[in-house]
Structures are given as C-alpha cells and as structure tokens.
Amino acid sequence: MRVPIIAANWKMHMTVSEAKEFVEEFKGKIEGTDVEVVICPPFTLLNTLKEITNGTKIKIGAQNMHWEEKGAFTGEISPIMLKDLNIDYCIIGHSERRQYFSETDEIVNKKVKSALAHDIKPILCVGETLDERKAEKTEEVVKKQVLAAFKDVDRELAKEIVIAYEPIWAIGTGLTASPEDANKVIAFIRETIKELYGEDISEEIRIQYGGSVKPNNVEDIMNMEDIDGALVGGASLKAESFAQIVNF
Numbered sequence: 001m002r003v004p005i006i007a008a009n010w011k012m013h014m015t016v017s018e019a020k021e022f023v024e025e026f027k028g029k030i031e032g033t034d035v036e037v038v039i040c041p042p043f044t045l046l047n048t049l050k051e052i053t054n055g056t057k058i059k060i061g062a063q064n065m066h067w068e069e070k071g072a073f074t075g076e077i078s079p080i081m082l083k084d085l086n087i088d089y090c091i092i093g094h095s096e097r098r099q100y101f102s103e104t105d106e107i108v109n110k111k112v113k114s115a116l117a118h119d120i121k122p123i124l125c126v127g128e129t130l131d132e133r134k135a136e137k138t139e140e141v142v143k144k145q146v147l148a149a150f151k152d153v154d155r156e157l158a159k160e161i162v163i164a165y166e167p168i169w170a171i172g173t174g175l176t177a178s179p180e181d182a183n184k185v186i187a188f189i190r191e192t193i194k195e196l197y198g199e200d201i202s203e204e205i206r207i208q209y210g211g212s213v214k215p216n217n218v219e220d221i222m223n224m225e226d227i228d229g230a231l232v233g234g235a236s237l238k239a240e241s242f243a244q245i246v247n248f
C-alpha cells in the first residue's frame with residue numbers, strides 16, 4: 001500500500017509572517033488526514049517552518065540543493081545544511097530549475113544521489129513541454145529524464161525517491177492533463193522503474209502528478225490507480241485551498 005503524498009511547492013513566495021499565519025490556519029484543518037503532507041518553502045523559511053510545525057502532521061522539504069557538502073559555491077545550500085535542520089524532502093529537477101537555471105539531467109542525477117546519501121528524500125520532477133507532447137514524444141522525454149536521474153542509484157535507496165510527473169504546459173497555466181492522460185504517463189513511469197529495479201520497487205515507489213492541481217480537480221486526479229499524490233504550486237499558497245486539496 002503506497003501512502004499518498006501531497007506536497008506544496010511555494011516557489012519564490014511567502015515571508016516569515018505569511019508562513020506563520022499559513023501554518024496557524026492550516027495545521028488544524030488537516031488533523032484527520034492519512035495523507036503525507038509536505039511543505040517546500042524557500043530556504044529563508046525552512047528553519048521557522050521546522051520549528052512551528054513540530055508536533056503536527058506537516059513535513060518540510062527544500063526546493064533545491066547543491067550536491068556537494070561544502071565549498072566555494074556562493075549562493076548555494078548543501079545537503080548537510082538541510083539535514084542540520086532535519087529537513088525530510090528536497091524537490092530536485094523542477095522544470096523551472098531546468099529551464100531558468102540550466103539544470104541538466106546529469107546535475108539532477110548528482111543532486112538525487114547526494115540527497116539520498118544524506119537521508120533526504122528527493123521529490124524528482126520530470127515532464128515534457130507542449131511541443132514535445134504535440135510531437136508525441138512524452139514517453140520518450142520522460143523515460144530519458146527518469147533513466148538519467150536514477151543512474152547509479154541503488155535499489156534500496158531508489159524506493160525512497162518520490163517522482164513528480166509535471167507536464168510543463170500544465171504548470172501555472174490552469175491547464176491540467178486529464179486524469180486519464182496523467183495516469184497513463186505515470187503508469188509508463190512505473191513501468192520504467194520496473195525495468196530498472198523490478199516489480200517490488202516499482203509497486204512501492206510513489207509518483208505524484210503536478211500542474212494546476214486545485215481543490216476542484218484533485219479528487220479525480222487522486223482517484224486514478226497509479227497516481228499517488230500531487231505537487232501543488234499556486235493552490236498551495238492559501239491555507240484554505242491547500243487544506244481542501246489535502247482533504248480531497
């Protein structure tokens with residue numbers, strides 16, 4: 001049985017006072033949930049959020065990390081620093097990082113391996129552009145991203161990775177893949193994991209959908225057989241709407 005996981009990606013939003021207000025309202029609304037709930041805020045909020053969510057069901061993740069433990073990498077944050085704050089998860093390879101910060105499949109693979117080595121669970125993002133979808137290359141693109149990200153990752157650690165399938169054309173656009181289409185690609189990703197690690201790992205690994213998930217479409221998405229959760233951007237910024245999503 002895979003435990004569903006719904007994660008907030010706050011991207012470059014929220015101040016300390018906004019985050020405190022959010023948690024104050026949000027924590028009481030999700031007490032009854034069996035879903036694993038993760039909030040991934042900007043680095044500046046990790047410490048505060050870790051403190052104020054202590055004793056709640058909320059886990060905290062970062063949105064990015066460097067793969068090295070320390071060194072002359074101005075502006076970067078290392079896995080040691082994240083672990084120092086007891087951070088549970090880290091989003092890796094989000095399409096915005098691939099697109100605006102030139103993250104390649106090789107970099108994503110280094111970050112995935114480094115996160116796992118430091119006991120941080122990666123939320124690994126993959127997904128195709130609109131042009132790639134129109135050219136019917138979705139499976140090819142997603143498979144290449146998955147194979148590259150999992151390169152040299154041991155079986156036992158592989159199952160700790162959460163994969164987020166986020167079609168780029170559905171992010172922040174209000175367009176969503178239909179639940180059936182999203183499920184089809186996610187089932188294909190699961191098949192790819194099976195080819196790599198066998199059926200037991202592929203049945204255990206959790207795969208989320210991301211891209212304009214809202215309170216009004218989350219239930220249809222979560223009801224699909226292969227979809228184990230959601231990675232939510234815009235609709236995770238308000239406690240009320242993110243709580244509705246978690247309580248789908």
Ligand SMILES: O=C(CO)COP(=O)(O)O
Pocket residue numbers: 009094166170171172173174210211212213231232233234235
């Ligand atoms: O990129 C996303 C989550 O990582 C999705 O963002 P939206 O939910 O705003 O489309």
